[in-house]
Amino acid sequence: MNSLRNTIMTHFGTTASLCLGTCPSSVPQILVPREQFEDVGWVMKKASARLAAEWGVDETLLGRQYAVLACFAQDAEYLLVRCDVPLDDPAFPSLSKKHPPAFRFERQILSLLGLTPTGHVHSDLRPWIKHEDWPPDAWPLRKSFAAGQQMSRVEGEYKWVRAEGEGVYEIPVGPVHAGIIEPGHFRFQAMGEDILNLEERLGYTHKGIEKRFEQLSWKDGARLAGRVSGDSTVAHALTYCRAVEALVEGNVPPRAAWLRAIMLERERIANHLGDIGAIANDAAFAFFFYQFMLLKEHVLRGNKRLFGHRYLMDRIVPGGVAVDLSADGPSLIEEEIISLLAEFERIVKIYDLNASLDDRLRGTGILPAETARELGTVGFVARASGQPLDCRLQAPFSPYDRFPPRMTVLNSCDVHARAWVRIEEIRDSIRLIRELLATLPTGETSAPLKDVPPDQSAFAVVEGWRGEIVYWLHSGPEGEINRCAIRDPSSVNWLALEQAIHGNIVPDFPLCNKSFNQSYSGHDL
Amino acid sequence: MLRILHQIFRTGVVTEPLPEQVEAELAHVGGRLEEAIRRRFHRSLVIREVDAGSCNGCELEIIAMNNPIYNCERYGIQFTASPRFADLLLVTGPVSINMEIALKRTYDATPTPKLVVAVGDCGCHGGIFGESYASLGSVSNVIPVDASIPGCPPTPFDLLNGILRLIDGHQP
Numbered sequence: 001m002n003s004l005r006n007t008i009m010t011h012f013g014t015t016a017s018l019c020l021g022t023c024p025s026s027v028p029q030i031l032v033p034r035e036q037f038e039d040v041g042w043v044m045k046k047a048s049a050r051l052a053a054e055w056g057v058d059e060t061l062l063g064r065q066y067a068v069l070a071c072f073a074q075d076a077e078y079l080l081v082r083c084d085v086p087l088d089d090p091a092f093p094s095l096s097k098k099h100p101p102a103f104r105f106e107r108q109i110l111s112l113l114g115l116t117p118t119g120h121v122h123s124d125l126r127p128w129i130k131h132e133d134w135p136p137d138a139w140p141l142r143k144s145f146a147a148g149q150q151m152s153r154v155e156g157e158y159k160w161v162r163a164e165g166e167g168v169y170e171i172p173v174g175p176v177h178a179g180i181i182e183p184g185h186f187r188f189q190a191m192g193e194d195i196l197n198l199e200e201r202l203g204y205t206h207k208g209i210e211k212r213f214e215q216l217s218w219k220d221g222a223r224l225a226g227r228v229s230g231d232s233t234v235a236h237a238l239t240y241c242r243a244v245e246a247l248v249e250g251n252v253p254p255r256a257a258w259l260r261a262i263m264l265e266r267e268r269i270a271n272h273l274g275d276i277g278a279i280a281n282d283a284a285f286a287f288f289f290y291q292f293m294l295l296k297e298h299v300l301r302g303n304k305r306l307f308g309h310r311y312l313m314d315r316i317v318p319g320g321v322a323v324d325l326s327a328d329g330p331s332l333i334e335e336e337i338i339s340l341l342a343e344f345e346r347i348v349k350i351y352d353l354n355a356s357l358d359d360r361l362r363g364t365g366i367l368p369a370e371t372a373r374e375l376g377t378v379g380f381v382a383r384a385s386g387q388p389l390d391c392r393l394q395a396p397f398s399p400y401d402r403f404p405p406r407m408t409v410l411n412s413c414d415v416h417a418r419a420w421v422r423i424e425e426i427r428d429s430i431r432l433i434r435e436l437l438a439t440l441p442t443g444e445t446s447a448p449l450k451d452v453p454p455d456q457s458a459f460a461v462v463e464g465w466r467g468e469i470v471y472w473l474h475s476g477p478e479g480e481i482n483r484c485a486i487r488d489p490s491s492v493n494w495l496a497l498e499q500a501i502h503g504n505i506v507p508d509f510p511l512c513n514k515s516f517n518q519s520y521s522g523h524d525l
Numbered sequence: 526m527l528r529i530l531h532q533i534f535r536t537g538v539v540t541e542p543l544p545e546q547v548e549a550e551l552a553h554v555g556g557r558l559e560e561a562i563r564r565r566f567h568r569s570l571v572i573r574e575v576d577a578g579s580c581n582g583c584e585l586e587i588i589a590m591n592n593p594i595y596n597c598e599r600y601g602i603q604f605t606a607s608p609r610f611a612d613l614l615l616v617t618g619p620v621s622i623n624m625e626i627a628l629k630r631t632y633d634a635t636p637t638p639k640l641v642v643a644v645g646d647c648g649c650h651g652g653i654f655g656e657s658y659a660s661l662g663s664v665s666n667v668i669p670v671d672a673s674i675p676g677c678p679p680t681p682f683d684l685l686n687g688i689l690r691l692i693d694g695h696q697p
C-alpha cells in the first residue's frame with residue numbers, strides 16, 4: 001500500500017524526496033519544500049486521506065533547524081510529510097484550509113514551539129494549551145527553553161467566541177467540575193435551554209510531558225508514556241514501546257506480543273464497562289452505574305491478581321512485558337470471563353429493554369457521519385458515526401494480524417450508538433482474549449534491544465480503547481530522546497464534541513460529554 | 526422493572542467482606558472510619574475532589590471508592606460538587622501551573638476548619654512529572670496539606686485508610 005506516497009511523489013516530482021536511512025521503511029517520510037507544504041494538504045484531501053496528526057520538532061542539536069511533520073492516513077497506509085522551517089523565519093504554511101483538525105494541531109505548534117502557521121485561512125492563532133498568562137515567548141519545545149525554569153505570569157485575556165442577540169446568555173463551566181473528573185473549561189451560549197454554541201478551552205492538566213520525555217532514558221520513557229492518560233496506560237505505553245522497537249528494528253518475543261494484546265483488550269473491557277455505567281448514570285439510572293462498576297471492579301482485581309497492578313501500569317516495557325502470566329493464569333481468566341460474560345449479558349438485556357433509557361440516549365448528541373469524517377475523528381466515536389476505522393485492522397501488528405477484531409460500525413451517530421459500539425466491543429474483546437489464550441505461545445517475555453542510534457525517527461499507532469494513539473520518536477546526537485510527539489485520540493475527538501452538542505439542551509451536555517469520555521490529560525500533555 | 530429488581534436481588538449486598546485479606550482489613554478500617562466520622566464529623570464527612578493536573582489514574586480509584594464493593598457512603602463519606610460544603614479536599618496532581626489558581630481558589634472557597642489530603646505519588650512529591658516549567662510538583666507547594674496518600678495510583682483501600690489515619694488523630 002503505497003498509494004499516498006506515490007500520489008505525493010508524482011505530484012511533486014523531483015521537488016519531493018524520500019528521507020531514507022533516518023526512519024524505518026515501514027512508514028515513509030517525504031520531505032517537501034516549505035512553500036509547497038500547503039499543496040500537500042490539497043493533494044492528500046483529493047486522495048481522501050485524513051490528517052491524523054501534525055507536530056513540530058526542534059533539530060538544532062543536530063545542526064539543523066525546525067521542522068513540521070504531518071501524518072496522513074488512508075486505509076492501511078500511513079505517510080509522514082515534512083517541511084523544514086528556518087530558525088530566522090519560524091513559519092509554515094497551514095494545512096487547515098483542507099483539514100479542520102489542523103486548527104488545533106497548529107495552534108499547539110505555535111503555542112509550544114513558536115512556529116507560526118501562515119496562509120489566508122488560518123484565522124485562529126489564539127494560544128492552545130498555553131494559557132494567556134504565560135509569557136508569549138515561552139516556547140517549551142524549543143531546545144533553548146530550559147525545562148526546569150519558572151515562568152512568570154503575565155496579564156492576558158483569552159478571546160472567546162461570542163454569540164449575541166436578544167435572549168442569548170452564556171454559561172461558563174469549569175475548570176473544576178461538579179463530579180470527580182478532570183479539569184477543563186466549557187463555555188456555552190444558550191437560548192432558553194437550547195445550546196447555540198459550545199467552546200472548549202483545555203490545557204489545565206498540561207504538565208510538560210513532551211518536554212519531560214527529553215530528560216528521560218528510553219526505558220523510563222515507557223513509564224512516562226504509561227502516565228500520559230491514566231485510563232489508557234497500556235495503550236500509551238504500548239504505542240511508545242512499539243515506536244522504540246521500530247527505532248532499533250527490534251522484535252518482541254511472541255509470548256510478549258500475545259500478553260500485550262491480552263492487556264490491551266482487558267483495558268478496553270474495563271474502561272468500556274465503566275463508561276457504559278457512567279452514561280446510564282448521567283441519564284439518572286444509578287442501577288446500571290453500580291452494576292457496571294461492579295463488573296469493572298472485578299476486571300481490575302483480576303488485573304491485580306494476574307499481572308500485579310489494577311490498571312496494568314508499567315507492565316509493558318521496551319522489548320516485551322515486565323510480568324509473565326502464571327501457569328494457572330489462563331484458567332483463572334477463563335473462569336473470570338465466564339462469570340463476567342453471564343452478568344454482563346443479563347445487565348445488557350435490561351439496558352436494552354429499558355424504554356426511558358432508550359428515550360434519553362437515542363437521538364441525543366448526534367455527530368453526523370460527514371462531520372465525523374471531516375474532523376478526522378477516531379476510535380469508538382468514529383465507529384458510532386459510520387466511520388470504519390480501527391487501527392488494529394488498518395495497522396495490525398502481531399498478534400492482531402492473526403486475530404483481527406470484528407469491527408462494529410453504527411450509523412445512528414448518537415449517544416446510544418457510542419454506548420452500543422462499546423457493548424459490542426466488550427463482547428469482541430472477550431472473544432479475542434479467549435482466542436489469544438488458546439494459542440498463547442511459550443517462551444521469553446522480553447528481548448534485549450540494541451542501543452538507539454543518533455538521528456533516527458520512528459512512528460507507531462495502536463488502537464487503545466478510545467481509538468488510535470500516535471507516537472513519533474526522534475533521537476538526538478547522542479542517541480537520546482530528542483522529541484516524543486504524542487497524539488491521543490482525544491486531540492481530534494474533542495473537536496467532535498463541540499459539533500455534536502449543537503441543538504441539544506444544556507441538561508443533556510453531561511450525557512453527551514460522558515458518551516465521548518475524552519481524556520484531558522492525554523490531550524493537554 | 527421486574528428484571529431490574531431481579532438483578533438487584535441476584536447481586537445482593539456485595540459490600541460484605543470477601544475471602545481476601547484486604548476485605549478483612551477493609552471491614553476493619555471501614556468500621557473505625559465510620560466511628561471516627563460519627564464522632565468528629567456528626568456522621569458525615571464531605572469531600573471535594575480536585576484534580577490539579579493528574580493523569581486521571583488517581584481519579585479512577587477515587588471513583589472506585591464509590592463502587593458497590595468499597596461503597597464509602599456507608600461510612601458517611603460523601604462527595605460534593607461545591608467546595609463550600611466540603612470538610613476535606615482530596616487533591617491529586619502534580620499541580621500544573623494552569624491549575625494553580627483554580628486550586629488556590631477552591632481552597633479559599635472551602636470553609637475552615639478544613640483538611641487537605643494530597644493523593645498519589647504525584648500529589649505527594651510530583652511523581653514522574655517532577656517540577657518543571659509546567660508542573661509545580663507536590664500539592665504542598667501550593668496549599669497547606671494535612672496528610673498524604675502515596676501510590677500510583679493509591680487503591681481505594683489505601684484512600685480509605687489514609688483518610689482514617691488523618692481524621693482519627695485529628696482534633697476538630
Ligand code: SF4
Nearest residue numbers: 579580582645646647
Ligand atoms: S500518582 Fe500515578 S496515577 Fe496518580 S496522577 Fe500521578 S501518575 Fe497518575
